[in-house]
Amino acid sequence: MVKSAVLGYPRIGVGRSMKKIIESYWAGNASAEQLQETAKSVRKERWETIKNAGVDIIPSGEFTLYDQLLDHSYNFGVIPERYASQQLNGLDTYFAMGRGRQDKAKGVDVVACEMGKYFDSNYHVVKVPHAPNTEFKLNQNQQLAEYEEAKALGIITRPVIFGPITYLSLVAKSREAPADFEPLSLLDKLLPVYKELLSQLKGAGVEHVQIDEPILVLDKAEAWGSEYKKVYEALAPVAPKITITSSYGRVGKSIEYLKSLPIYALHLDLDREPKQLDEVLAALKSTDINIELGLVSGRNIWKTDLKAAKALAEKAVSELSSERVNVSTSSSLLHTPISVKVEKKLTSEQLSWLSFAEEKCEEVAALAQALNGKESSLFEQNTKDIAARREFERSSDSAVRDRVASISEEMLSRKSPFATRREAQKKHLNLPKFPTTTIGSFPQTKEIRQARAKFTKGEITKEEYEKAMEAEIQNAVDFQTKVGLDLFVHGEPERNDMVQYFGEQLNGFIFTQLGWVQSYGSRYVRPPIVVSDVSRPSPMTVRWSAYAQSLTDKPMKGMLTGPVTILNWSFPRADVSKEVQSKQLALALRDEVVDLANAGIKAIQVDEPAIREGLPLRKADWDNYLTWAVDSFRLSTSGVGDDTQVHSHFCYSDFGDIFPSIQRLDADVISIEASKADLKLLDVFKSYGYSNEIGPGVYDIHSPRVPGEQEIKDRLEAMAKVLPADNLIVNPDCGLKTRGWKETEESLSNLVAAARWARSSLVTA
Ligand SMILES: Nc1nc2c(c(=O)[nH]1)N[C@@H](CNc1ccc(C(=O)N[C@@H](CCC(=O)N[C@@H](CCC(=O)N[C@@H](CCC(=O)O)C(=O)O)C(=O)O)C(=O)O)cc1)CN2
Numbered sequence: 001m002v003k004s005a006v007l008g009y010p011r012i013g014v015g016r017s018m019k020k021i022i023e024s025y026w027a028g029n030a031s032a033e034q035l036q037e038t039a040k041s042v043r044k045e046r047w048e049t050i051k052n053a054g055v056d057i058i059p060s061g062e063f064t065l066y067d068q069l070l071d072h073s074y075n076f077g078v079i080p081e082r083y084a085s086q087q088l089n090g091l092d093t094y095f096a097m098g099r100g101r102q103d104k105a106k107g108v109d110v111v112a113c114e115m116g117k118y119f120d121s122n123y124h125v126v127k128v129p130h131a132p133n134t135e136f137k138l139n140q141n142q143q144l145a146e147y148e149e150a151k152a153l154g155i156i157t158r159p160v161i162f163g164p165i166t167y168l169s170l171v172a173k174s175r176e177a178p179a180d181f182e183p184l185s186l187l188d189k190l191l192p193v194y195k196e197l198l199s200q201l202k203g204a205g206v207e208h209v210q211i212d213e214p215i216l217v218l219d220k221a222e223a224w225g226s227e228y229k230k231v232y233e234a235l236a237p238v239a240p241k242i243t244i245t246s247s248y249g250r251v252g253k254s255i256e257y258l259k260s261l262p263i264y265a266l267h268l269d270l271d272r273e274p275k276q277l278d279e280v281l282a283a284l285k286s287t288d289i290n291i292e293l294g295l296v297s298g299r300n301i302w303k304t305d306l307k308a309a310k311a312l313a314e315k316a317v318s319e320l321s322s323e324r325v326n327v328s329t330s331s332s333l334l335h336t337p338i339s340v341k342v343e344k345k346l347t348s349e350q351l352s353w354l355s356f357a358e359e360k361c362e363e364v365a366a367l368a369q370a371l372n373g374k375e376s377s378l379f380e381q382n383t384k385d386i387a388a389r390r391e392f393e394r395s396s397d398s399a400v401r402d403r404v405a406s407i408s409e410e411m412l413s414r415k416s417p418f419a420t421r422r423e424a425q426k427k428h429l430n431l432p433k434f435p436t437t438t439i440g441s442f443p444q445t446k447e448i449r450q451a452r453a454k455f456t457k458g459e460i461t462k463e464e465y466e467k468a469m470e471a472e473i474q475n476a477v478d479f480q481t482k483v484g485l486d487l488f489v490h491g492e493p494e495r496n497d498m499v500q501y502f503g504e505q506l507n508g509f510i511f512t513q514l515g516w517v518q519s520y521g522s523r524y525v526r527p528p529i530v531v532s533d534v535s536r537p538s539p540m541t542v543r544w545s546a547y548a549q550s551l552t553d554k555p556m557k558g559m560l561t562g563p564v565t566i567l568n569w570s571f572p573r574a575d576v577s578k579e580v581q582s583k584q585l586a587l588a589l590r591d592e593v594v595d596l597a598n599a600g601i602k603a604i605q606v607d608e609p610a611i612r613e614g615l616p617l618r619k620a621d622w623d624n625y626l627t628w629a630v631d632s633f634r635l636s637t638s639g640v641g642d643d644t645q646v647h648s649h650f651c652y653s654d655f656g657d658i659f660p661s662i663q664r665l666d667a668d669v670i671s672i673e674a675s676k677a678d679l680k681l682l683d684v685f686k687s688y689g690y691s692n693e694i695g696p697g698v699y700d701i702h703s704p705r706v707p708g709e710q711e712i713k714d715r716l717e718a719m720a721k722v723l724p725a726d727n728l729i730v731n732p733d734c735g736l737k738t739r740g741w742k743e744t745e746e747s748l749s750n751l752v753a754a755a756r757w758a759r760s761s762l763v764t765a
């Protein structure tokens with residue numbers, strides 16, 4: 001019998017109940033008991049939804065109040081001294097690690113642990129620092145607790161845990177650790193904790209565990225055969241039967257050692273990498289390792305083509321037998337919204353294309369049933385829906401297709417080289433040395449969000465809404481005048497989100513009302529969905545930028561999200577390559593950039609924070625991606641004259657490996673995340689002789705902490721030692737939308753004072 005499994009489920013809860021209770025706990029408006037009660041009821045709701053969908057193997061232990069990797073560190077007792085010493089209770093210590101804690105009255109001021117992008121997704125994990133002297137102890141067995149909790153509800157689950165090698169590969173290394181320290185060297189110290197945790201599960205009667213090892217899809221894991229052997233030979237004897245998962249990519253050559261591990265089953269991501277099936281089946285055939293086929297995508301929102309998935313699964317069944325094959329999702333469903341059923345504004349045709357977490361559970365169940373000889377009514381309906389979808393996909397916008405086909409080399413380049421442009425821009429913009437600016441957004445206050453909510457519900461008119469946004473822009477301009485910034489922004493009040501906002505205005509997208517997907521902690525986004533060819537029916541941002549410019553003599557920076565980032569933070573269509581979708585977006589943005597320039601906007605920022613995140617996980621796939629990604633940016637920004645200053649922004653700046661591509665973007669000015677990286681990143685820019693202008697963020701905006709003036713001066717001084725002072729721009733790390741006005745004013749006043757000091761005190765060429 002083929003069984004169905006789900007690897008993990010969204011944590012937000014129906015009606016965003018978890019987000020609401022967590023934020024209300026932080027604000028002091030809900031008690032820890034209320035928080036835990038809601039968490040318990042959301043866990044129940046999740047288990048029951050998955051079970052009612054007909055899924056056989058239901059996950060537990062992957063629920064989290066903030067982040068699953070953070071849970072592991074906390075559960076393993078890895079609590080750095082700066083948090084442990086705060087005398088906080090367990091829950092507050094945990095949240096302090098995730099988001100920092102500042103309580104001036106009590107003299108508490110601890111920054112959060114750093115966050116990092118989880119594989120190539122927009123989800124962030126919290127990376128607790130580890131050092132050679134890090135000790136592990138089993139603080140609490142979350143997997144066991146959740147297993148028992150579900151069992152009490154009559155639901156038997158498969159506990160989920162990160163494997164030790166993936167865990168150590170994802171955590172951070174402490175700043176105090178020696179340069180050559182690798183957290184993976186802690187493996188021998190960590191293993192006893194895993195043994196203890198897994199043997200407790202076995203002792204409690206758990207039959208089967210899911211050990212997530214997504215790190216297996218990276219090139220570097222191919223060298224880790226002996227580590228994997230050591231870990232699983234140690235764990236297998238004390239653990240329930242083990243299924244190892246390998247989400248987000250292909251296992252590649254690692255199959256050579258995976259096939260001899262003492263495990264029950266190996267899971268494959270067949271959504272991303274269906275081609276790996278044959279090779280893996282051949283390797284597993286002569287072993288007693290079973291296979292779990294990740295056929296239902298955990299990364300997109302499209303209805304699974306169940307017939308095609310069944311055909312792939314039948315291949316496995318005929319090679320190995322139905323006793324050795326299970327079907328599942330390609331990854332946890334955490335990257336998808338919870339249910340299509342709550343969407344009221346999509347047409348029935350659009351709804352028939354989509355499958356969110358709940359529907360994906362139904363799909364895995366229907367797939368297993370079909371493989372066991374019972375094609376359900378859902379299976380039949382699916383066949384019809386997929387056929388209708390294929391029919392829809394045959395339609396295209398020939399004007400858009402023709403325009404993409406006629407993209408020329410010339411359209412990918414600015415008219416003159418940087419040095420020439422720079423002179424033209426200097427005259428046009430008239431900025432001082434060490435010019436100060438911000439990354440675009442100002443605080444998205446409750447009032448702004450409420451005004452938008454009222455407008456969406458029809459409680460205020462379009463005119464009233466636009467008036468309210470204009471008042472916000474006026475406020476942002478007054479604020480910047482008062483603080484003394486040089487290059488202004490309009491503050492982005494009119495944007496619900498930097499990607500969704502553009503999706504809503506472009507042809508070719510649809511969007512949800514409640515399709516929330518976790519980005520980090522309690523922060524969620526509603527990624528728009530690309531369904532057909534993309535074009536721009538009319539200007540998207542010009543009226544707001546032009547209005548903002550009309551209020552001041554200071555130059556106003558136009559603000560757009562770049563093609564690669566719009567695509568990466570949307571759900572892309574599956575019938576057309578990402579390259580084509582990105583180029584279509586780039587052409588739409590190119591027109592917007594030209595319109596902004598024609599409206600008198602002299603500096604235009606095209607944000608590409610997701611360009612690094614979209615980098616394929618295997619090096620062999622990098623070149624192709626980098627070529628179209630960089631070309632897309634160039635296409636979107638090259639339609640303007642030399643005197644328009646093109647900015648770009650990257651807040652995920654792990655650029656070491658891809659620097660030449662960053663250079664090839666040829667933006668006049670870039671701002672990068674640098675406040676946490678110890679300025680090491682700047683050495684990379686130096687060593688490549690980067691000559692365009694650059695604003696390494698002088699403070700971290702992810703925490704409410706206010707940076708001191710001296711602290712910013714020190715950073716500027718350090719930066720001017722590495723890069724030519726003439727090329728430096730002074731800005732924060734990222735946009736200020738998640739911050740409050742008070743701390744924003746204090747921080748930016750210190751930033752302006754530090755820049756003024758730099759103008760007179762730091763040598764410029
Ligand atoms: N797409 C995307 N990815 C990104 C980023 C980003 O900005 N966008 N930044 C990086 C960090 N990630 C982030 C992700 C989300 C948020 C964020 O602030 N999200 C907001 C929601 C933003 C939003 O969609 N706002 C809408 C809806 C807001 C809302 O909840 N409205 C209330 C009503 C209003 C009220 O009473 O407050 C409701 O619907 O119930 C709006 O402003 O219109 C949140 O979780 O709270 C920040 C950073 C990386 N990835």
Ligand code: MET
Nearest residue numbers: 439440441607609735736
């Ligand atoms: C995640 S990058 C954010 C860039 C955007 N312009 C902002 O300031 O919010």
Ligand SMILES: [Zn+2]
Nearest residue numbers: 609651734735
């Ligand atoms: Zn940013």
